[in-house]
Amino acid sequence: MTGSTDDHTVFIGNKPFMNYVTGVVMQFTTQGASEVIIKSRGKFISRAVDVAEVAAKRFLEGNVAVKDITINSEEFDNKEGKKVRVSSIEITLGKK
Amino acid sequence: MTGSTDDHTVFIGNKPFMNYVTGVVMQFTTQGASEVIIKSRGKFISRAVDVAEVAAKRFLEGNVAVKDITINSEEFDNKEGKKVRVSSIEITLGKK
Numbered sequence: 001m002t003g004s005t006d007d008h009t010v011f012i013g014n015k016p017f018m019n020y021v022t023g024v025v026m027q028f029t030t031q032g033a034s035e036v037i038i039k040s041r042g043k044f045i046s047r048a049v050d051v052a053e054v055a056a057k058r059f060l061e062g063n064v065a066v067k068d069i070t071i072n073s074e075e076f077d078n079k080e081g082k083k084v085r086v087s088s089i090e091i092t093l094g095k096k
Numbered sequence: 097m098t099g100s101t102d103d104h105t106v107f108i109g110n111k112p113f114m115n116y117v118t119g120v121v122m123q124f125t126t127q128g129a130s131e132v133i134i135k136s137r138g139k140f141i142s143r144a145v146d147v148a149e150v151a152a153k154r155f156l157e158g159n160v161a162v163k164d165i166t167i168n169s170e171e172f173d174n175k176e177g178k179k180v181r182v183s184s185i186e187i188t189l190g191k192k
Contacts, residue, residue, distance in 0.1 A: 042142065043142050044142070045141060045142040046138065046139050046140070046141040046142045046183070049141050049169075049183040050169075050181070050183050052167060053167060053168070053181065053183045054169075054181060057169060057181075058181075066166075066167060069165040069166070069167060070162075070165070071145050071148060071149060071162060071165060072149070073145075073146075073149035073153060085146070085149065085150060085153075085154075087142070087145040087146050089145060091167070
């Protein structure tokens with residue numbers, strides 16, 4: 001499934017939006033997940049929030065809710081030797 | 097101060113990035129805030145996370161940390177009468 005790995009984690013990138021929503025929903029409905037972690041970095045953080053909201057409120061309404069959200073960031077040197085900080089988010093959805 | 101309102105809340109939009117970071121940092125350092133709430137919607141959610149991370153880890157390191165994060169979304173009809181869902185985030189930074 002697009003953007004998924006084992007262990008009920010979905011990484012959000014630039015594939016079509018509904019691929020990710022479907023990925024999250026199917027983890028709960030056909031893979032028996034009790035929790036799904038939605039992860040993303042940089043500009044895709046907004047998208048991760050959209051995926052979590054649409055999955056939880058439109059497709060799994062009443063059954064799944066946001067259990068935990070964490071943010072983090074890493075600083076590294078880019079090609080020009082300049083320090084760049086990239087943020088990340090992890091949103092855990094869980095069965096109610 | 098850019099993007100700020102009363103009550104230690106900073107709304108993130110499309111002004112220069114460091115305006116928002118400075119806004120958050122100054123709430124703690126010169127306004128005596130014990131908590132600052134960083135809010136944003138839609139595509140600016142990624143930016144809100146960046147602001148929170150840079151403020152907490154670069155400028156206020158050791159003194160301020162993320163205390164709470166909530167996400168939400170609202171569905172409304174756009175100009176074409178189509179349903180659109182817009183996500184939002186609130187990140188609460190607090191003194192350690």
